[in-house]
Amino acid sequence: MEQRKKIAVIVAGGAGTRMGSATPKQFLELAGRPVLYHTIAAFVNAYADMQVVLVVPEAHFGPARQVLEGFAAPPPVTLVKGGETRFHSVKNGLQTVQEKAVVFVHDGVRPLLSAALIHSCYEQALLHGNAIPVTDVKDSLREVNGTGNKAVNREQFRIIQTPQTFLSEQLLPAFELPYDPLFTDEATVVERLGHRIHLVAGEESNIKITRPLDLVIAQALLNG
Numbered sequence: 001m002e003q004r005k006k007i008a009v010i011v012a013g014g015a016g017t018r019m020g021s022a023t024p025k026q027f028l029e030l031a032g033r034p035v036l037y038h039t040i041a042a043f044v045n046a047y048a049d050m051q052v053v054l055v056v057p058e059a060h061f062g063p064a065r066q067v068l069e070g071f072a073a074p075p076p077v078t079l080v081k082g083g084e085t086r087f088h089s090v091k092n093g094l095q096t097v098q099e100k101a102v103v104f105v106h107d108g109v110r111p112l113l114s115a116a117l118i119h120s121c122y123e124q125a126l127l128h129g130n131a132i133p134v135t136d137v138k139d140s141l142r143e144v145n146g147t148g149n150k151a152v153n154r155e156q157f158r159i160i161q162t163p164q165t166f167l168s169e170q171l172l173p174a175f176e177l178p179y180d181p182l183f184t185d186e187a188t189v190v191e192r193l194g195h196r197i198h199l200v201a202g203e204e205s206n207i208k209i210t211r212p213l214d215l216v217i218a219q220a221l222l223n224g
């Protein structure tokens with residue numbers, strides 16, 4: 001199989017409003033380490049030649065450096081300042097990608113992904129141009145509108161995760177598009193340019209730490 005440079009753009013430029021903590025959630029402690037430590041470790045442990053671009057609010061460059069100093073052998077990481085929205089943070093991170101690569105864009109607050117998922121995304125992106133991890137919907141779904149609601153067939157929907165993984169020649173031109181609030185992830189941006197999106201199996205444990213309960217669940221998952 002073709003081998004490509006591997007770059008993980010880990011976006012941690014948000015304020016964590018829904019978590020309601022004074023410290024942004026990406027720096028909160030999970031099993032004795034900052035959430036972001038676990039996320040970076042997952043990528044650098046998955047491939048020896050992984051390069052990491054870490055996007056954080058400019059005001060938190062200090063704490064971000066402390067996270068990196070927590071590694072026995074600090075990995076090579078490029079620090080980039082966050083943007084107004086997730087889209088703008090990703091765009092800032094992508095400015096550092098100057099050569100052909102497989103680019104993983106991952107939420108800094110999804111610390112529990114496995115090496116197997118990173119490997120699968122890499123291999124599938126090489127084959128299909130992109131790889132987007134998804135899981136099935138477990139709950140019943142209803143569509144609501146101004147006047148009421150109606151049941152929809154959950155078999156027709158998937159829950160979208162990260163790392164959203166792309167050949168750089170697909171991802172970089174897409175992020176030249178003007179911002180649209182419908183761009184909630186990278187797949188929506190790349191799809192807007194006309195590319196087909198290739199779904200791969202995600203992981204139930206690859207949760208996004210969004211609210212306080214998610215931190216409790218992540219802790220329990222780490223404790224096995």
Ligand SMILES: Nc1ccn([C@@H]2O[C@H](COP(=O)(O)OP(=O)(O)OP(=O)(O)O)[C@@H](O)[C@H]2O)c(=O)n1
Nearest residue numbers: 011012013014015016017018085086089108109
């Ligand atoms: N301007 C932004 C907003 C979000 N993110 C990152 O995108 C990921 C997913 O976003 P979310 O969970 O919504 O994080 P926050 O925006 O921090 O949370 P909230 O919406 O509750 O404020 C997080 O790792 C977050 O740090 C980012 O890099 N830049």
Ligand SMILES: C[C@](O)(CO)[C@H](O)COP(=O)(O)O
Nearest residue numbers: 086107160161162184185208
């Ligand atoms: C990218 C994402 O994690 C995929 O599920 C999600 O869209 C991020 O959304 P948020 O509104 O920034 O939490």
